[in-house]
Amino acid sequence: xxxxxxxxxxxxxxxxxxxxxxxxxxxxxxxxxxxxxxxxxxxxxxxxxxxxxxxxxxxxxxxxxxxxxxxxxxxxxxxxxxxxxxxxxxxxxxxxxxxxxxxxxxxxxxxxxxxxxxxxxxxxxxxxxxxxxxxxxxxxxxxxxxxxxxxxxxxxxxxxxxxxxxxxxxxxxxxxxxxxxxxxxxxxxxxxxxxxxxxxxxxxxxxxxxxxxxxxxxxxxxxxxxxxxxxxxxxxxxxxxxxxxxxxxxxxxxxxxxxxxxxxxxxxxxxxxxxxxxxxxxxxxxxxxxxxxxxxxxxxxxxxxxxxxxxxxxxxxxxxxxxxxxxxxxxxxxxxxxxxxxxxxxxxxxxxxxxxxxxxxxxxxxxxxxxxxx
Amino acid sequence: xxxxxxxxxxxxxxxxxxxxxxxxxxxxxxxxxxxxxxxxxxxxxxxxxxxxxxxxxxxxxxxxxxxxxxxxxxxxxxxxxxxxxxxxxxxxxxxxxxxxxxxxxxxxxxxxxxxxxxxxxxxxxxxxxxxxxxxxxxxxxxxxxxxxxxxxxxxxxxxxxxxxxxxxxxxxxxxxxxxxxxxxxxxxxxxxxxxxxxxxxxxxxxxxxxxxxxxxxxxxxxxxxxxxxxxxxxxxxxxxxxxxxxxxxxxxxxxxxxxxxxxxxxxxxxxxxxxxxxxxxxxxxx
Numbered sequence: 001x002x003x004x005x006x007x008x009x010x011x012x013x014x015x016x017x018x019x020x021x022x023x024x025x026x027x028x029x030x031x032x033x034x035x036x037x038x039x040x041x042x043x044x045x046x047x048x049x050x051x052x053x054x055x056x057x058x059x060x061x062x063x064x065x066x067x068x069x070x071x072x073x074x075x076x077x078x079x080x081x082x083x084x085x086x087x088x089x090x091x092x093x094x095x096x097x098x099x100x101x102x103x104x105x106x107x108x109x110x111x112x113x114x115x116x117x118x119x120x121x122x123x124x125x126x127x128x129x130x131x132x133x134x135x136x137x138x139x140x141x142x143x144x145x146x147x148x149x150x151x152x153x154x155x156x157x158x159x160x161x162x163x164x165x166x167x168x169x170x171x172x173x174x175x176x177x178x179x180x181x182x183x184x185x186x187x188x189x190x191x192x193x194x195x196x197x198x199x200x201x202x203x204x205x206x207x208x209x210x211x212x213x214x215x216x217x218x219x220x221x222x223x224x225x226x227x228x229x230x231x232x233x234x235x236x237x238x239x240x241x242x243x244x245x246x247x248x249x250x251x252x253x254x255x256x257x258x259x260x261x262x263x264x265x266x267x268x269x270x271x272x273x274x275x276x277x278x279x280x281x282x283x284x285x286x287x288x289x290x291x292x293x294x295x296x297x298x299x300x301x302x303x304x305x306x307x308x309x310x311x312x313x314x315x316x317x318x319x320x321x322x323x324x325x326x327x328x329x330x331x332x333x334x335x336x337x338x339x340x341x342x343x344x345x346x347x348x349x350x351x352x353x354x355x356x357x358x359x360x361x362x363x364x365x366x367x368x369x370x371x372x373x374x
Numbered sequence: 375x376x377x378x379x380x381x382x383x384x385x386x387x388x389x390x391x392x393x394x395x396x397x398x399x400x401x402x403x404x405x406x407x408x409x410x411x412x413x414x415x416x417x418x419x420x421x422x423x424x425x426x427x428x429x430x431x432x433x434x435x436x437x438x439x440x441x442x443x444x445x446x447x448x449x450x451x452x453x454x455x456x457x458x459x460x461x462x463x464x465x466x467x468x469x470x471x472x473x474x475x476x477x478x479x480x481x482x483x484x485x486x487x488x489x490x491x492x493x494x495x496x497x498x499x500x501x502x503x504x505x506x507x508x509x510x511x512x513x514x515x516x517x518x519x520x521x522x523x524x525x526x527x528x529x530x531x532x533x534x535x536x537x538x539x540x541x542x543x544x545x546x547x548x549x550x551x552x553x554x555x556x557x558x559x560x561x562x563x564x565x566x567x568x569x570x571x572x573x574x575x576x577x578x579x580x581x582x583x584x585x586x587x588x589x590x591x592x593x594x595x596x597x598x599x600x601x602x603x604x605x606x607x608x609x610x611x612x613x614x615x616x617x618x619x620x621x622x623x624x625x626x627x628x629x630x631x632x633x634x635x636x637x638x639x640x641x642x643x644x645x646x647x648x649x650x651x652x653x654x655x656x657x658x659x660x
Binding site: 052072073074078079080082083084086088089090099104 | 549550552555556557563568571
């Protein structure tokens with residue numbers, strides 16, 4: 001079982017900089033887990049600790065039931081795909097893919113091959129097995145016509161595929177991806193994302209994937225780990241993170257366009273609770289337990305709909321048409337609100353015009369400390 | 375006036391090339407002259423045509439045969455010695471300098487910065503300063519009259535090339551080293567299978583410079599190798615001087631010198647593309 005278990009894992013750099021705090025994570029066998037967060041949140045450092053490319057300052061990491069803190073990267077039964085592909089420029093595609101296995105095959109065996117014919121035969125058959133593995137992986141990724149090319153002769157997408165192929169050939173317990181699609185253009189990124197998803201289903205392998213792109217995370221992951229300032233904010237399925245973010249950071253980070261926040265003060269009268277903001281008063285019927293004096297309402301842009309007597313009155317600042325829908329930016333009493341509306345509605349909107357948006361049936365309330373109340 | 379610029383540049387380069395190539399051409403012309411005309415040219419009693427009117431091709435075989443006291447043997451011995459010493463020094467310098475450069479560029483170890491500065495400081499020492507202490511050291515080790523004092527130090531790196539390798543290796547993405555680690559290589563394996571092949575331009579510079587320097591080295595073999603059968607080509611050329619230090623057969627000296635230079639020129643032409651690429655890369659990124 002290729003599980004990855006991180007227990008209280010921390011990373012402290014010389015000089016006292018703490019990159020990762022106390023991470024607990026259980027990646028189940030065959031699961032596709034994506035670590036996501038802004039730059040400097042510690043997601044790559046966490047992945048690199050799993051790979052063995054960074055020392056673990058605190059806690060333990062185990063892969064397949066074995067604690068790997070002091071085990072070399074090559075002995076952890078992992079394969080890693082790097083952001084810049086990291087293909088060896090002086091080797092052909094085929095050699096790149098076979099490199100890891102060749103290394104194991106060659107180890108101190110040339111002299112022995114000369115002395116012992118049976119060992120030489122064994123080595124030859126091992127070579128044939130490696131070639132078969134390379135051919136199989138190349139077939140899976142459509143790389144067969146490129147096996148004799150050099151990396152410099154390939155496009156970005158092809159290089160990325162070779163990098164993935166190199167990982168597949170090793171048949172590891174765990175695949176690690178460090179922002180593998182960030183160097184590709186948007187179209188190719190979308191295509192590769194689908195390919196990776198299909199590949200994961202086909203191989204059934206455990207995969208850990210790092211990205212700063214929440215859309216990529218939502219599209220790929222079985223579960224997402226959202227990180228900020230070295231701390232895990234929330235772990236959950238993409239829908240869970242979208243529907244029930246535990247705090248304001250996760251709510252703002254997950255979803256495109258980002259969630260709208262309306263800040264205000266909490267008012268209580270006769271057992272009822274409401275949020276007083278610059279544009280008026282919004283009742284919060286399910287928030288009687290709200291303990292802080294300040295709070296915020298989080299509203300997904302796709303739930304804001306123009307209505308005649310909406311709670312948010314303002315002016316249309318800009319409209320971006322995206323095909324079947326459009327993103328409208330509305331300023332209401334100093335608060336900027338993003339609304340994602342169908343194109344037929346957007347056509348009737350004009351920049352500079354007044355508009356009213358209705359309070360949606362579903363919204364999130366965050367207390368003054370940024371934690372989710374309801 | 376813009377159209378004048380390429381013409382001006384070409385003219386300037388042509389003049390520069392002539393200035394640099396003239397001594398070599400003069401050597402070719404003298405090497406093909408008769409002993410009388412060559413001698414007269416050396417003593418200022420006669421001029422030399424810019425083009426040999428009656429080329430004496432036999433000068434070349436005569437020069438090589440007369441190198442040393444036994445015909446042809448002296449040349450063959452000197453050639454063999456030069457090849458052995460130069461090959462060992464080139465291999466030693468490339469391997470050790472790239473390995474140390476890799477350690478300075480990629481490995482994190484205590485005292486790295488101090489040792490790197492100290493190593494760079496050794497470049498300030500003129501060779502003459504260390505000549506006598508080194509001679510005493512090698513004499514103490516019993517290495518005089520062997521090629522060991524010429525070859526062994528090369529396996530301990532060369533400060534300038536270590537610096538060049540370090541600068542070049544710093545440009546190689548760290549992820550390649552990490553990928554090789556994941557693929558199961560230790561530091562030595564990474565250096566040998568990934569770093570060294572990628573350092574080809576620097577290796578070309580290091581190999582060509584070291585080859586030329588060692589092939590033409592006069593002082594080292596003169597100090598450490600005393601027997602005639604041990605001498606290298608650069609030292610063997612000295613056999614054309616008479617006992618008073620003068621030159622009796624200047625045409626033969628020029629012919630032998632040209633033959634001696636030939637491997638350097640051929641090597642430079644062969645490695646020119648890598649060499650220029652390496653220098654240009656060093657200039658931009660180093």
